[in-house]
Amino acid sequence: MSYSIIDGKAISAQIKEECKQQVLAYKEKGIEICLAVIQVGADPASSVYVNNKKKACEFCGMKSLSYELPEETTEDELLALIHKLNDDPSVNGILVQLPLPKHIDEDLVIRTIDPKKDVDGFHTQSVGALCIGQPGFVSCTPAGIIQLLKRSGIEIAGKECVVIGRSNIVGKPMALLLLRENGTVTVCHSRTKDLKEVTKRADILIVAIGKPKFITSDYVKEGAVVIDVGIHRNENNKLCGDVDFDDVAEKTSAITPVPGGVGPMTIAMLMHNCVASYELQN
Numbered sequence: 001m002s003y004s005i006i007d008g009k010a011i012s013a014q015i016k017e018e019c020k021q022q023v024l025a026y027k028e029k030g031i032e033i034c035l036a037v038i039q040v041g042a043d044p045a046s047s048v049y050v051n052n053k054k055k056a057c058e059f060c061g062m063k064s065l066s067y068e069l070p071e072e073t074t075e076d077e078l079l080a081l082i083h084k085l086n087d088d089p090s091v092n093g094i095l096v097q098l099p100l101p102k103h104i105d106e107d108l109v110i111r112t113i114d115p116k117k118d119v120d121g122f123h124t125q126s127v128g129a130l131c132i133g134q135p136g137f138v139s140c141t142p143a144g145i146i147q148l149l150k151r152s153g154i155e156i157a158g159k160e161c162v163v164i165g166r167s168n169i170v171g172k173p174m175a176l177l178l179l180r181e182n183g184t185v186t187v188c189h190s191r192t193k194d195l196k197e198v199t200k201r202a203d204i205l206i207v208a209i210g211k212p213k214f215i216t217s218d219y220v221k222e223g224a225v226v227i228d229v230g231i232h233r234n235e236n237n238k239l240c241g242d243v244d245f246d247d248v249a250e251k252t253s254a255i256t257p258v259p260g261g262v263g264p265m266t267i268a269m270l271m272h273n274c275v276a277s278y279e280l281q282n
């Protein structure tokens with residue numbers, strides 16, 4: 001079967017360009033959008049993510065404030081900084097890079113961020129708003145996947161959508177978003193009996209299982225759309241996803257590659273959320 005590659009690089013570039021135009025329009029009215037990024041410790045992967053977020057802000061013309069705190073920062077010190085940024089009207093978005101060092105309660109930190117500045121969409125209020133269909137921030141990776149589908153002309157309404165994974169940052173919000181788009185949604189996890197039987201029903205299969213190349217062609221219905229959320233580095237330092245692309249692609253009608261699929265969408269949607277934060281606050 002001939003299949004199309006869903007180009008996350010191109011679609012994310014389009015979204016960032018739109019954000020840039022919106023930021024420019026705000027600037028012309030004398031309004032500056034500002035994202036505060038907090039990193040605790042010097043985990044190399046986190047530093048790469050934080051740097052990419054700063055670069056994306058720069059591209060879009062947004063101001064970014066960077067707080068690089070030492071590993072031994074106490075929970076109280078971090079909470080005090082978040083309170084200060086919550087109270088600062090010139091700061092629109094607050095992002096705390098995860099994971100945090102073990103001595104800091106991650107849930108408490110997320111709950112301390114003002115939901116109106118919660119551009120990661122992880123606050124319980126943001127998740128609750130998504131659940132009952134009220135305005136609020138949506139977790140960037142699943143929001144990006146909806147954009148990939150829509151901007152590739154893939155209809156969600158009425159489709160059998162299967163999500164593998166139920167994490168708070170990907171699987172659960174993904175399922176809620178597909179439901180909001182009128183998909184018929186099934187969520188699978190490690191206790192799902194006969195995973196293949198469920199995934200083979202999917203018109204749209206979203207894979208966020210966290211296991212390299214786990215999904216092979218025998219999990220996929222002929223002509224399905226397959227979205228691969230996974231990111232792994234193999235022994236040769238090459239990136240791969242949760243889906244065995246070479247085995248699966250021919251059976252699909254459309255599929256995301258790794259890299260260049262879901263990955264670039266996360267930062268693009270963060271930029272989108274930063275722009276939206278100004279509207280939510282005013």
Ligand code: NAP
Binds near residue numbers: 208231
């Ligand atoms: P996670 O928290 O580890 O969740 C994995 C989920 O998969 C869990 O719900 C787990 O079920 C389920 N699972 C594990 N083994 C399974 C099996 N054999 N059958 C069915 N379900 C199974 O991972 P995550 O944070 O959601 O991330 C998933 C992947 O996406 C990772 O590779 C991560 O690196 C990647 N990721 C990419 C981006 C991006 O920007 N592209 C963003 C976030 C994450 P239980 O709940 O029962 O344990």
